[in-house]
Amino acid sequence: xxxxxxxxxxxxxxxxxxxxxxxxxxxxxxxxxxxxxxxxxxxxxxxxxxxxxxxxxxxxxxxxxxxxxxxxxxxxxxxxxxxxxxxxxxxxxxxxxxxxxxxxxxxxxxxxxxxxxxxxxxxxxxxxxxxxxxxxxxxxxxxxxxxxxxxxxxxxxxxxxxxxxxxxxxxxxxxxxxxxxxxxxxxxxxxxxxxxxxxxxxxxxxxxxxxxxxxxxxxxxxxxxxxxxxxxxxxxxxxxxxxxxxxxxxxxxxxxxxxxxxxxxxxxxxxxxxxxxxxxxxxxxxxxxxxx
Amino acid sequence: xxxxxxxxxxxxxxxxxxxxxxxxxxxxxxxxxxxxxxxxxxxxxxxxxxxxxxxxxxxxxxxxxxxxxxxxxxxxxxxxxxxxxxxxxxxxxxxxxxxxxxxxxxxxxxxxxxxxxxxxxxxxxxxxxxxxxxxxxxxxxxxxxxxxxxxxxxxxxxxxxxxxxxxxxxxxxxxxxxxxxxxxxxxxxxxxxxxxxxxxxxxxxxxxxxxxxxxxxxxxxxxxxxxxxxxxxxxxxxxxxxxxxxxxxxxxxxxxxxxxxxxxxxxxxxxxxxxxxxxxxxxxxxxxxxxxxxxxxxxxxxxxxxxxxxxxxxxxxxxxxxxxxxxxxxxxxxxxxxxxxxxxxxxxxxxxxxxxxxxxxxxxxxxxxxxxxxxxxxxxxxxxxxxxxxxxxxxxxxxxxxxxxxxxxxxxxxxxxxxxxxxxxxxxxxxxxxxxxxxxxxxxxxxxxxxxxxxxxxxxxxxxxxxxx
Numbered sequence: 001x002x003x004x005x006x007x008x009x010x011x012x013x014x015x016x017x018x019x020x021x022x023x024x025x026x027x028x029x030x031x032x033x034x035x036x037x038x039x040x041x042x043x044x045x046x047x048x049x050x051x052x053x054x055x056x057x058x059x060x061x062x063x064x065x066x067x068x069x070x071x072x073x074x075x076x077x078x079x080x081x082x083x084x085x086x087x088x089x090x091x092x093x094x095x096x097x098x099x100x101x102x103x104x105x106x107x108x109x110x111x112x113x114x115x116x117x118x119x120x121x122x123x124x125x126x127x128x129x130x131x132x133x134x135x136x137x138x139x140x141x142x143x144x145x146x147x148x149x150x151x152x153x154x155x156x157x158x159x160x161x162x163x164x165x166x167x168x169x170x171x172x173x174x175x176x177x178x179x180x181x182x183x184x185x186x187x188x189x190x191x192x193x194x195x196x197x198x199x200x201x202x203x204x205x206x207x208x209x210x211x212x213x214x215x216x217x218x219x220x221x222x223x224x225x226x227x228x229x230x231x232x233x234x235x236x237x238x239x240x241x242x243x244x245x246x247x248x249x250x251x252x253x254x255x256x257x258x259x260x261x262x263x264x265x266x267x268x269x270x271x272x273x274x275x276x277x278x279x280x281x282x283x284x285x286x287x288x289x290x291x292x
Numbered sequence: 293x294x295x296x297x298x299x300x301x302x303x304x305x306x307x308x309x310x311x312x313x314x315x316x317x318x319x320x321x322x323x324x325x326x327x328x329x330x331x332x333x334x335x336x337x338x339x340x341x342x343x344x345x346x347x348x349x350x351x352x353x354x355x356x357x358x359x360x361x362x363x364x365x366x367x368x369x370x371x372x373x374x375x376x377x378x379x380x381x382x383x384x385x386x387x388x389x390x391x392x393x394x395x396x397x398x399x400x401x402x403x404x405x406x407x408x409x410x411x412x413x414x415x416x417x418x419x420x421x422x423x424x425x426x427x428x429x430x431x432x433x434x435x436x437x438x439x440x441x442x443x444x445x446x447x448x449x450x451x452x453x454x455x456x457x458x459x460x461x462x463x464x465x466x467x468x469x470x471x472x473x474x475x476x477x478x479x480x481x482x483x484x485x486x487x488x489x490x491x492x493x494x495x496x497x498x499x500x501x502x503x504x505x506x507x508x509x510x511x512x513x514x515x516x517x518x519x520x521x522x523x524x525x526x527x528x529x530x531x532x533x534x535x536x537x538x539x540x541x542x543x544x545x546x547x548x549x550x551x552x553x554x555x556x557x558x559x560x561x562x563x564x565x566x567x568x569x570x571x572x573x574x575x576x577x578x579x580x581x582x583x584x585x586x587x588x589x590x591x592x593x594x595x596x597x598x599x600x601x602x603x604x605x606x607x608x609x610x611x612x613x614x615x616x617x618x619x620x621x622x623x624x625x626x627x628x629x630x631x632x633x634x635x636x637x638x639x640x641x642x643x644x645x646x647x648x649x650x651x652x653x654x655x656x657x658x659x660x661x662x663x664x665x666x667x668x669x670x671x672x673x674x675x676x677x678x679x680x681x682x683x684x685x686x687x688x689x690x691x692x693x694x695x696x697x698x699x700x701x702x703x704x705x706x707x708x709x710x711x712x713x714x715x716x717x718x719x720x721x722x723x724x725x726x727x728x729x730x731x732x733x734x735x736x737x738x739x740x741x742x743x744x745x746x747x748x749x750x751x752x753x754x755x756x757x758x759x760x761x
Contacts, residue, residue: 003490003735003736004485004486007735007739007743008740008743009740010744011741011743011744015748018748035505039508042752119754122297126298138748139748144749146707146708149703149707150704153703153707154700154703161702162524169522169523169524172693183516184517186516187515187516
């Protein structure tokens with residue numbers, strides 16, 4: 001039992017020391033740096049749950065497609081709660097759990113066939129982890145020691161090593177065929193050629209109807225929008241089916257749909273805009289919202 | 293219900309409290325059975341009947357073996373028990389694969405077979421059923437066999453042996469001969485707190501801090517995404533996956549051992565520092581020990597082992613590993629993974645019979661590097677479901693030399709691989725006979741740090757890799 005007592009004591013001291021350190025140090029990359037895209041999701045959710053001082057005027061909910069839009073280029077007081085690998089429903093559930101009602105709710109409609117991710121919502125909203133993170137701020141993802149270690153070690157050690165290794169690798173003969181984007185886009189196009197599971201889609205849309213009714217009843221203005229994707233995918237069976245079901249559930253005469261962008265945006269893999277294009281679309285979206 | 297979920301912690305605490313309450317002492321076994329059924333039903337309530345059916349057939353066949361007048365009379369019952377277990381496993385786990393491979397895709401039968409649900413832990417509880425029937429049958433031949441217990445007690449013990457929640461869905465695969473004798477009343481004061489605490493902290497650390505964080509870094513070993521990653525990135529992700537799969541499964545096994553210990557049951561060790569192996573045979577003595585021991589005792593030796601000449605030995609090795617591979621999952625890539633290991637074992641044995649290498653640290657280091665490299669590459673068959681994707685990954689490694697690497701990815705892989713390396717290195721240090729008193733003295737700091745990391749640096753909870761098996 002002595003080992004157990006001492007271990008618990010060491011752990012408690014480490015948590016306290018680390019919390020004190022984080023309270024006073026506050027490195028500049030805190031809240032920006034993350035280990036992975038999935039951690040960015042957690043940080044976005046936790047940012048809204050634990051750090052907001054006022055309810056943002058506009059909240060964007062969506063998938064990894066909308067997640068790429070930089071918040072800074074969206075209208076003032078906008079919070080982008082779009083999640084990589086997830087969908088609109090995850091963001092909506094978080095808002096409903098918190099009773100957060102923005103003046104304007106922007107709903108991305110590209111990935112409506114994907115239901116909310118139970119594991120993510122449980123880890124974010126279950127009473128115990130939720131309260132623990134609320135009262136012990138160092139348990140929030142942005143304070144993970146590995147992020148601090150990663151941000152310190154990467155420029156010092158990894159980047160120089162990677163640069164050297166890459167310089168050596170680039171001396172090797174360059175392959176004739178270029179891999180990268182093409183095949184990924186093809187795979188996305190192939191996937192989009194299939195109809196989404198209509199049962200799941202219908203059930204998801206029914207959840208969306210309830211959520212939209214709730215936010216409207218609370219006074220939110222709900223706007224639907226579609227992120228630009230590869231033109232071939234935008235007109236695929238999958239996308240057309242989703243639009244068809246969406247328009248049935250939310251008739252265009254009664255609900256507001258922002259117009260689809262007429263521009264052709266290049267993507268990295270058929271559906272995701274690269275950083276530059278995502279910024280460009282964020283500005284276009286901001287322009288549309290300002291005109292309203 | 294994952295071991296790393298709050299629901300599980302709740303179930304564990306409630307069961308623990310009830311289990312050791314003095315007035316409920318004589319209900320200890322039913323309490324554990326109830327908790328085990330709740331554990332299983334929380335994931336697949338609709339398939340609880342299958343678990344119960346498996347238990348029923350194993351209890352009946354092993355009881356028939358016990359009651360038979362002689363080993364000869366018991367043989368048909370034992371055979372029936374083994375065949376029934378294998379049939380259940382084959383039907384639920386492999387009929388989809390067979391249908392996919394041999395039947396036309398649009399047929400009704402094919403559609404039915406490919407949509408059969410995969411019962412959680414079927415590979416594990418079927419093997420434990422086989423172990424029960426075979427162990428009871430083998431004991432039959434021995435002179436001093438205990439008289440058969442009453443049917444109700446046998447049924448209760450069999451149900452517990454197969455369904456104990458600590459090992460139900462992912463092992464370690466307990467052998468009946470070792471587990472059943474432990475069944476009996478347990479006292480709170482007999483709990484070995486320190487080793488249990490160490491197993492639990494280490495297990496949760498490996499799973500929640502190492503494996504769950506590495507999984508986000510190795511996510512891109514997936515078709516077609518790996519085609520867009522640089523050579524450096526692909527190689528580091530492969531190393532990361534090697535560490536991840538160890539941390540994930542060894543972590544689970546340690547938690548299972550810790551949980552078993554809380555209720556007074558000793559589960560078999562499943563890992564013994566596998567990444568220090570200097571031969572493939574050595575690797576299999578250290579990796580998933582409960583499975584490799586099972587395969588050796590119940591498959592390799594009955595096939596003839598090494599008793600029928602070299603050619604037959606190689607065949608037996610290959611057969612055991614291919615079947616062991618396909619035990620993991622209903623996909624030909626798992627069979628290929630087994631074949632790679634079987635082939636490596638056969639080649640190793642062939643070489644060992646003909647050449648002897650000098651005993652030198654440099655030679656050992658080269659052997660270790662060769663084994664680790666082979667094992668790590670072979671994990672690709674686990675990660676990528678199709679052979680063409682494995683080939684594609686290898687082509688990308690050769691081809692993507694000109695692509696840029698995100699250094700952060702490498703940093704995080706190195707950070708999370710480090711604990712696995714230290715874990716193995718500390719064992720090498722101790723095994724070399726150096727003074728390890730300072731390691732023991734540092735334990736509160738080490739375990740305190742691990743606990744701190746569990747609290748502050750856990751990754752997003754993911755399924756255990758072996759859950760799918």
